[in-house]
Amino acid sequence: MVFLSDMALFLDLDNTLLPSKPAYKYALTECAKDWENRKLGGDFLSLYESARTKVKNQLVGHSSNRLRLLCFKLMLDESLSSGFQTKDIIDVLWMEERYHFHFLSYLKNESKKENYQTKLFPKLLALSNKFPIFLTTNETLRTQLLKVSSFLPDHFRFTLITSEEVGHEKPTTEFFSYLLELAKENPEDCILLGDNWDDDVLGANRHGIASVHVPEMWDEGREVNEYPFESSAPIWKAPNTVAALDFAELWLSKRQK
Structure with missing residues (x-):
């Protein structure tokens, strides 16, 4: 053009x-329910905040510090008493999928207003x-x-x-x-x-x-x-x-x- x-x-x-801030808050609230229903262990919100802080500090100025996948991997690392195993990969990927699902669902509904x-x-x-x-x-x-x-x-x-x-x-x-x-x-x-x-x-x-x-x-x-x-x-x-x-x-x- x-x-x-x-x-x-x-x-x-x-x-x-x-409106990313309310979408983000909504997604985390729903992810906490998913985490509990899947019985992944520990308190989701406290684990997430800890992981998010570590990721942001480790990757200051790098776009990867925005990736929720890194947070969910770190959360599973922290919450699994027996250590991370191959079978746990599916939970990391599932949580990332759920996060995006909830975030985008909020945006789709909001866009109709x-x-x-x-x-x-x-x-x-x-x-x-x-x-x-x-x-x-x-x-x-x-x-x-x-x-x-x-x-x-x-x-x-x-x-x-x-x-x-x-x-x-x-x-x-x-x-x-x-x-x-x-x-x-x-x-x-x-x-x-x-x-x-x-x-x-x-x-x-x-x-x-x-x-x-x-x-x-x-x-x-x-x-x-x-x-x-x-x-x-x-x-x-x-x-x-x-x-x-x-x-x-x-x-x-x-x-x-």
């Missing part, structure tokens, strides 16, 4: 476009036909493909960039350099929307990209205000994702002229 604009819109995915169907999704579709959109995320490719296909509208146009593909996570220079090179745009002609202050907002700002901080997807209000913040590019705060998208559309349109 040929765009009339030389501008680019960078969008964070988790908790900016799709009116806020998404009448407000967010139509706006995304319209913008994707007007500007090139890049989804930026610190995650593995398979996980994000599953999320997007379960949640966002079928005809939404975008380029997906994951930290697994880049080899570095936001807010590193490597990630944003890769993003700008792929977009073939100058930083001052781009704007990024994201919920994470460090990874999204400051990461973009350090590379001369304007940004809109969206701490909550669905807070009340429409007003977008600029932060009184000395920086290489402007930073605004929006009360919700739709307001941020409206602001970004206006900003990009003004830059075109």
Whole structure:
């Protein structure tokens, strides 16, 4: 598709476009039931939190620190008094399957709600036909493909960039350099929307990209205000994702002229 604009819109995915935090919480609650029903031993939530901390500390800055499979393997290592055996592999893989099942089930149900169907999704579709959109995320490719296909509208146009593909996570220079090179745009002609202050907002700002901080997807209000913040590019705060998208559309349109 040929765009009339030389501008680019960078969008964070988790908790900016799709509600990952409640989906994650729901998935863990359901996985705890699966763990107990399968009689895998120990308290699921305490084992999971311990494993998650170890994985994140071991793999700081590496996209693999997001893999739940690593957590479930470590949990089985810790909970089996007789030691891990070949037969236990099926339980690790089963738990990963259940985690994704619950997570994606939550997203599918959430996507049917009116806020998404009448407000967010139509706006995304319209913008994707007007500007090139890049989804930026610190995650593995398979996980994000599953999320997007379960949640966002079928005809939404975008380029997906994951930290697994880049080899570095936001807010590193490597990630944003890769993003700008792929977009073939100058930083001052781009704007990024994201919920994470460090990874999204400051990461973009350090590379001369304007940004809109969206701490909550669905807070009340429409007003977008600029932060009184000395920086290489402007930073605004929006009360919700739709307001941020409206602001970004206006900003990009003004830059075109």
